[in-house]
Amino acid sequence: MENIQDHTKELEGKVALVTGGTKGIGKAIADRLAIAGAKVIVTARNHPGQTESDHHFIAADLSGPEGVAKVAEEIAELFGGVDILINNMGANTFPGGGFSTLTDEHWNQALQINLLSSVRLDRALLPQMLAQKSGVIIHISSTSGMLPIWESTMAYSSAKAALNAYSKTLSGEVANQGVRVITVSPGLNKTQAMATFLEELSQNAGITVEEMTQNLMARLGGVPLGRMAEPEETAELVYFLVSPKASYITGANYIIDGGNLPVV
Incomplete structure (x- = not known):
């Protein structure tokens, strides 16, 4: 996008981690936070190859505890911690066709990738935020968590719905300790x-x-x-939510779907 007007460095001095930050919505978020002055760390299973990005890259598979531990250890060693955590990792790579096509392995994978990766990273990085009494955690969910399609998103939608509930619950626990927790639910990007x-x-x-x-x-x-949506449009919302402008926002689920979700 070329319509970004705010080039101020209001995130100067902040360290941000964006999971799944090498492509798609994650890359757009990482780039937008860097424009605002943040030092950005990105994770993915594989290095993106040739890139002009200055983001610090950590290769890790966050679908299991070992990958999360690797990321947390490297961040602690090099940066001390993070001020902004964008839990963007997620995937809908499971068979369509309804309940009969989904095995226990499919369900477990859906939960590991779309829910437990965020739970584990929060558990690893949140204590440092609480110690400094400031921080922002954004869980990137999906409108599929509220508008599931049995033919194609049953496991994915169920995991995202669980992520929504977890995010809301966590926000209530840590709000009075200076940490904001917010959910963003994109539609089709x-x-x-x-x-x-x-x-x-x-x-x-x-x-x-x-x-x-x-x-x-x-x-x-x-x-x-x-x-x-263009990924950069979703990134603009995330940038606003982690900025000082959104200092009174926590516990909410922001839907960005072009008006699709048929609820009030």
């Missing part, structure tokens, strides 16, 4: 992961990607703005 998801669905259905995209948007009830 124009990312490579979404493109891959739509391509797999279209192949299984025997239709074009364009037809599947329209079918998915219709299945969700339509998107009033008529398009997917």
